[in-house]
Amino acid sequence: MLKKNRREEILTAAITVFSQKGYHDTSISDLIEKAGIARGTFYLYFENKRQIFDSILNNLLLEIDHCIKTIEIGAEQPNPLDQLRANLTRIFTLFVENPELSKILLRHATGLDEESDQKITEFYSNSAYKIEEALRLGIRMNLVRECDPRITSYCILGSIREVIEHITLSRRDISEIDAIVEEVLGFGLYGLMNPKLLS
Amino acid sequence: MLKKNRREEILTAAITVFSQKGYHDTSISDLIEKAGIARGTFYLYFENKRQIFDSILNNLLLEIDHCIKTIEIGAEQPNPLDQLRANLTRIFTLFVENPELSKILLRHATGLDEESDQKITEFYSNSAYKIEEALRLGIRMNLVRECDPRITSYCILGSIREVIEHITLSRRDISEIDAIVEEVLGFGLYGLMNPKLLS
Amino acid sequence: MLKKNRREEILTAAITVFSQKGYHDTSISDLIEKAGIARGTFYLYFENKRQIFDSILNNLLLEIDHCIKTIEIGAEQPNPLDQLRANLTRIFTLFVENPELSKILLRHATGLDEESDQKITEFYSNSAYKIEEALRLGIRMNLVRECDPRITSYCILGSIREVIEHITLSRRDISEIDAIVEEVLGFGLYGLMNPKLLS
Amino acid sequence: MLKKNRREEILTAAITVFSQKGYHDTSISDLIEKAGIARGTFYLYFENKRQIFDSILNNLLLEIDHCIKTIEIGAEQPNPLDQLRANLTRIFTLFVENPELSKILLRHATGLDEESDQKITEFYSNSAYKIEEALRLGIRMNLVRECDPRITSYCILGSIREVIEHITLSRRDISEIDAIVEEVLGFGLYGLMNPKLLS
DNA sequence: GATGAATGAGTCTTCATTCAT
DNA sequence: GATGAATGAAGACTCATTCAT
Numbered sequence: 098m099l100k101k102n103r104r105e106e107i108l109t110a111a112i113t114v115f116s117q118k119g120y121h122d123t124s125i126s127d128l129i130e131k132a133g134i135a136r137g138t139f140y141l142y143f144e145n146k147r148q149i150f151d152s153i154l155n156n157l158l159l160e161i162d163h164c165i166k167t168i169e170i171g172a173e174q175p176n177p178l179d180q181l182r183a184n185l186t187r188i189f190t191l192f193v194e195n196p197e198l199s200k201i202l203l204r205h206a207t208g209l210d211e212e213s214d215q216k217i218t219e220f221y222s223n224s225a226y227k228i229e230e231a232l233r234l235g236i237r238m239n240l241v242r243e244c245d246p247r248i249t250s251y252c253i254l255g256s257i258r259e260v261i262e263h264i265t266l267s268r269r270d271i272s273e274i275d276a277i278v279e280e281v282l283g284f285g286l287y288g289l290m291n292p293k294l295l296s
Numbered sequence: 297m298l299k300k301n302r303r304e305e306i307l308t309a310a311i312t313v314f315s316q317k318g319y320h321d322t323s324i325s326d327l328i329e330k331a332g333i334a335r336g337t338f339y340l341y342f343e344n345k346r347q348i349f350d351s352i353l354n355n356l357l358l359e360i361d362h363c364i365k366t367i368e369i370g371a372e373q374p375n376p377l378d379q380l381r382a383n384l385t386r387i388f389t390l391f392v393e394n395p396e397l398s399k400i401l402l403r404h405a406t407g408l409d410e411e412s413d414q415k416i417t418e419f420y421s422n423s424a425y426k427i428e429e430a431l432r433l434g435i436r437m438n439l440v441r442e443c444d445p446r447i448t449s450y451c452i453l454g455s456i457r458e459v460i461e462h463i464t465l466s467r468r469d470i471s472e473i474d475a476i477v478e479e480v481l482g483f484g485l486y487g488l489m490n491p492k493l494l495s
Numbered sequence: 496m497l498k499k500n501r502r503e504e505i506l507t508a509a510i511t512v513f514s515q516k517g518y519h520d521t522s523i524s525d526l527i528e529k530a531g532i533a534r535g536t537f538y539l540y541f542e543n544k545r546q547i548f549d550s551i552l553n554n555l556l557l558e559i560d561h562c563i564k565t566i567e568i569g570a571e572q573p574n575p576l577d578q579l580r581a582n583l584t585r586i587f588t589l590f591v592e593n594p595e596l597s598k599i600l601l602r603h604a605t606g607l608d609e610e611s612d613q614k615i616t617e618f619y620s621n622s623a624y625k626i627e628e629a630l631r632l633g634i635r636m637n638l639v640r641e642c643d644p645r646i647t648s649y650c651i652l653g654s655i656r657e658v659i660e661h662i663t664l665s666r667r668d669i670s671e672i673d674a675i676v677e678e679v680l681g682f683g684l685y686g687l688m689n690p691k692l693l694s
Numbered sequence: 695m696l697k698k699n700r701r702e703e704i705l706t707a708a709i710t711v712f713s714q715k716g717y718h719d720t721s722i723s724d725l726i727e728k729a730g731i732a733r734g735t736f737y738l739y740f741e742n743k744r745q746i747f748d749s750i751l752n753n754l755l756l757e758i759d760h761c762i763k764t765i766e767i768g769a770e771q772p773n774p775l776d777q778l779r780a781n782l783t784r785i786f787t788l789f790v791e792n793p794e795l796s797k798i799l800l801r802h803a804t805g806l807d808e809e810s811d812q813k814i815t816e817f818y819s820n821s822a823y824k825i826e827e828a829l830r831l832g833i834r835m836n837l838v839r840e841c842d843p844r845i846t847s848y849c850i851l852g853s854i855r856e857v858i859e860h861i862t863l864s865r866r867d868i869s870e871i872d873a874i875v876e877e878v879l880g881f882g883l884y885g886l887m888n889p890k891l892l893s
Numbered sequence: 894g895a896t897g898a899a900t901g902a903g904t905c906t907t908c909a910t911t912c913a914t
Numbered sequence: 915g916a917t918g919a920a921t922g923a924a925g926a927c928t929c930a931t932t933c934a935t
Contacts, residue, residue, distance in 0.1 A: 103894095119407040121320050125930060135896045137933080146930065204413060208318040208404040218465065225462070235488070242490045248479040249488070251462045252455035259454025260447060263424070266417065280447040288487035289431070289440050289448070302919085324905060334921045339906070501915095517805040519718050523909060533917045535912080544909065602811060606716040606802040616863065623860070633886070640888050646877040647886070649860045650853035657852025658845060661822070664815065678845040686885035687832070687846070689839045693889065700898085721925060732900045737927070900932075911921075 104142045107132045108156075111149050116197035119205040120150055151213070154206050157198050158220055164188045165224075168231055170238070177240070178282075185257070185278045192261045193274060199265035203258065225250040253285060303341045306331045307355075310348050315396035318404045319349055350412070353405050356397050357419055363387045364423075367430055369437070376439070377481075384456070384477045391460045392473060398464035402457065424449040452484060502540045505530045506554075509547050514595035517603040518548055549611070552604050555596050556618055562586045563622075566629055568636070575638070576680075583655070583676045590659045591672060597663035601656065623648040651683060701739045704729045705753075708746050713794035716802040717747055748810070751803050754795050755817055761785045762821075765828055767835070774837070775879075782854070782875045789858045790871060796862035800855065822847045850882055 110132035114123050125146060129139050143149040164187035168180045175183075192199045206217055228250035235241030260281055269277065309331035313322050324345055328338050342348040363386035367379045374382075391398045405416055427449035434440030459480055468476065508530035512521050523544060527537050541547040562585035566578045573581075590597045604615055626648035633639030658679055667675070707729035711720050722743055726736050740746040761784035765777045772780075789796045803814055825847035832838030857878055866874065 119409070121407075122409060124928090136898090136931090137896050138894080140931070141894070203406075205407040207402075207406050208320075210318070210321060214403060221458075232488070239490055240493070241488050242482075242486060244482055244488075245475075245479045248459060248462075248476055249483050251458045252480060252483045253488075255454035255456070255458025256451035257454070258458065259450045263447075263450040276444075277447055280444045281451060283441075283443055284448050284451045284487065286487045286489045287441060288483065288485045289434070289443070289452075290485045291438055291441050294439070323903085335906085335923090336908080336921055337919080340919070345905075517807070519805075520807060522907090534910090534919090535917050536915080538910070539915070601804075603805040605800075605804050606718075608716070608719060612801060619856075630886070637888055638891065639886050640880075640884060642880055642886070643873075643877045646857060646860075646874055647881050649856045650878060650881045651886075653852035653854070653856025654849035655852070656856065657848045661845075661848045674842075675845055678842045679849060681839075681841055682846050682849045682885065684885045684887045685839060686881065686883045687829070687838050687841070687850075688883045689836055692837065693884075722927080723925080733902090733927085734900055734929080735898080738898070743926070896933105896935080898932105898934095900930100902929100904926100904928085906926090907924090909921100909923100911919105912917105913919095914917080 103134075103138075107134065107139065107142055108149070108153060112153055112197050112201065115150060115153065115205060116200040120146075120209055147209075150206075150209075153201060154213075154216075157202055160191060160198075161188065164191055165227070167227070170234070177235075182278060182282060185281060186274060188257065189261065189264065189274050189278060190271060192265050193269060193271050196265040196268070199261055203262050221254060225254050228253050256281060256285065302333075302337075306333065306338065306341055307348070307352060311352055311396050311400065314349060314352065314404060315399040319345075319408055349405075349408075352400060353412075353415075356401055359390060359397075360387065363390055364426070366426070369433070376434075377485075381477055381481060384480060385473060387456065388460065388463065388473050388476060389470060391464050392468060392470050395464040395467070398460055402461050420453060424453050427452050455480060455484065501532075501536075505532065505537065505540055506547070506551060510551055510595050510599065513548060513551065513603060514598040518607055545607075548604075548607075551599060552611075552614075555600055558589060558596075559586065562589055563625070565625070568632070575633075576684075580676055580680060583679060584672060586655065587659065587662065587672045587675060588669060590663050591667060591669050594663040594666070597659055601660050619652060623652050626651050654679060654683065700731075700735075704731065704736065704739055705746070705750060709750055709794050709798065712747060712750065712802060713797040717743075717806055744806075747803075747806075750798060751810075751813075754799055757788060757795075758785065761788055762824070764824070767831070774832075775883075779875055779879060782878060783871060785854065786858065786861065786871050786874060787868060789862050790866060790868050793862040793865070796858055800859050818851065822851050825850050853878060853882065 107128070111123075111128050114127050114131050118127065123146075125136065125139060128146075128149070129136055132139075143152070165184050166180065168177050168184075170177060174180070206213065208214065225247075229246045232241055232244070232246035232249055236243060236246065260277065264273075264277060306327070310322075310327050313326050313330050317326065322345075324335065324338060327345075327348070328335055331338070342351065364383050365379065367376050367383075369376060373379070405412065407413065424446075428445045431440055431443070431445035431448055435442060435445065459476065463472075463476060505526070509521075509526050512525050512529050516525065521544075523534065523537060526544075526547070527534055530537070541550070563582050564578065566575050566582075568575060572578070604611065606612065623645075627644045630639055630642070630644035630647055634641060634644065658675065662671075662675060704725070708720075708725050711724050711728050715724065720743075722733065722736060725743075725746070726733055729736070740749070762781050763777065765774050765781075767774060771777070803810065805811065822844075826843045829838055829841070829843035829846055833840060833843065857874065861870075861874060
């Protein structure tokens with residue numbers, strides 16, 4: 098068997114097991130049983146249990162990163178709103194298609210140890226920071242209401258996280274994504290308040 | 297020593313240790329060392345490691361519940377917005393005053409086992425459901441914009457969760473809570489969009 | 496409460512518990528719960544768990560000893576067979592009336608530790624030795640068939656032990672004792688063989 | 695090392711240790727030290743301390759069973775008395791050659807817990823029952839004196855048990871077995887009474 | 894590369910005993 | 915005498931990792 102494939106197989110098996118049992122309740126025995134390999138073989142491809150989990154998690158964080166394109170302003174660029182919409186659609190699609198990854202990221206990747214928590218926290222901080230920068234730009238361009246961009250960025254990030262968790266837990270179908278994206282956009286752009294009350 | 301006090305002492309010590317090291321990396325030795333008691337003493341007050349963690353978590357969920365008052369509509373009631381504001385203030389205050397609890401709830405309570413995850417998920421589902429009901433009422437009363445109350449409730453819940461995590465991680469002071477509440481309220485009520493663009 | 500009574504109460508409770516759960520599965524908690532006393536009180540009357548068990552066992556061995564009268568030969572003495580019969584009757588009666596003691600002696604007193612095993616072994620050795628001496632006398636007096644008195648004594652001892660265990664386990668009534676004694680005597684005196692085959 | 699051999703080695707070591715220290719005073723440390731293996735290795739071959747003990751005990755009960763052949767009556771069969779003699783010889787030989795097993799069965803297997811006691815009791819009950827059936831047959835065939843076969847069967851069983859315990863404790867040699875068998879047979883068949891007194 | 898038997902550090906939990914009140 | 919909270923030594927069991935084949 099090609100080295101690359103064997104490794105991928107083990108990773109795939111591990112994603113399934115980790116997502117179901119979490120990091121601590123998953124034993125090496127679980128992993129090799131699912132992957133159909135011998136105990137020693139596991140250690141040919143991964144240094145230890147922690148490393149394979151990190152590997153899965155890093156892959157996932159990369160994939161998420163790929164889903165998010167910085168919003169570009171310019172004549173030749175699509176409408177900023179459409180760019181935002183496309184980002185949301187890509188992220189939600191990623192998780193609806195891989196609900197196991199959602200469990201790993203949102204449930205099991207947390208609280209493993211200081212180092213891992215730091216990595217996750219940093220990832221969210223970075224994400225929030227990107228949102229914050231976009232908000233500052235939007236404010237400067239008079240597209241966005243005056244607000245504290247820091248706090249607001251966390252509101253946006255939290256909305257997205259929670260909706261991801263909800264749609265994977267409630268096993269939403271990919272066909273529902275567009276409507277969900279619009280709903281999230283609607284909340285983020287217009288808030289709750291009935292606009293008739295505003296005028 | 298009074299039985300009640302001893303138990304409280306152990307709980308307090310456990311909150312500190314669990315919040316720093318997480319559930320799995322905390323050993324009974326850590327707990328009794330922090331509490332300054334003998335190994336056997338621990339088991340006089342708690343059945344096992346899991347039970348003391350659950351105990352902490354259940355207490356916390358109860359406390360959160362106490363922070364949230366259902367919004368009442370009526371002539372003698374305060375303005376609904378003020379009731380909402382008060383709810384947010386109470387919750388943020390709880391966590392700013394007990395940042396350890398935030399770590400336990402948001403980091404370490406997750407991914408312990410199926411049963412525990414279920415409890416947490418249920419807590420959030422319930423919370424989301426209460427928000428959803430409030431949204432439906434608001435829509436009927438024409439206070440709230442037409443929207444999908446289910447998805448929107450998760451946006452709101454997520455905003456709050458993420459802001460809690462942010463303000464505890466960034467060690468925000470209690471004096472900043474009012475401003476933060478206003479910011480979260482602003483986002484939730486009006487969204488991002490510059491209102492001048494709406495007219 | 497009088498010191499003597501308190502001690503007796505604890506002993507009585509302990510006999511019940513030990514006989515049901517055995518030595519190792521009986522905890523001090525079991526003993527004090529059954530006796531209705533506090534933990535510390537137990538140690539006012541007994542040095543430790545082992546000592547109360549030994550105490551019960553020693554009492555029992557003494558009681559057994561009291562049941563057995565050396566068979567005396569003489570004009571004024573009852574028929575030796577009747578003396579033997581009386582010994583058996585007293586022993587069987589003791590255990591039928593106190594089936595708990597039978598469990599303690601035959602089940603739970605064994606295998607506790609080297610010292611205790613030694614004591615039990617010695618008790619049986621002594622018992623066997625007394626039987627052996629009686630057999631030697633019987634042989635000299637031509638009452639008893641020529642045989643190896645050592646081995647035979649263990650046969651007799653074993654018969655009695657096993658019958659005790661059987662009659663306590665099968666909850667025989669005291670009214671059946673006479674018949675059982677005759678049966679054991681019959682076996683011991685005449686063996687199995689149909690006497691008609693002997694002539 | 696072959697899996698079978700390793701298991702056997704551990705069993706052999708465990709028999710020695712259990713027979714010397716008994717079940718409760720034997721720790722896993724004792725077992726692995728004697729077997730010369732690591733702690734984890736023990737648990738590769740046995741589920742827990744209790745299981746290895748049960749394993750030893752069940753093997754032994756099986757071996758005892760194999761020693762005992764039901765006495766067959768028929769023209770082509772050996773003399774029933776010789777069949778009986780052969781049974782006794784096999785059993786005594788088993789224990790004289792493995793005095794450790796005698797200690798385990800007669801001392802340490804008893805009083806472990808309800809379940810184990812039940813198993814042992816049942817084994818003895820079954821054994822007694824087989825003897826009882828043989829006695830009934832003997833009585834019908836006029837080979838055996840009229841008697842209560844139940845009680846008498848326990849006398850016989852007890853004689854054998856006690857002699858086994860005696861000959862293993864007194865470290866009797868295998869060369870003495872024949873004489874001991876004759877002595878036990880003599881007691882069982884003819885009893886104590888000097889036959890001259892009977893005529 | 895692949896295997897799986899062997900390893901042993903690490904942890905939870907129990908429970909007999911003590912002693913201050 | 916009586917109490918029962920506190921103690922801590924002891925022991926069973928797990929499981930990630932190694933390494934000889």
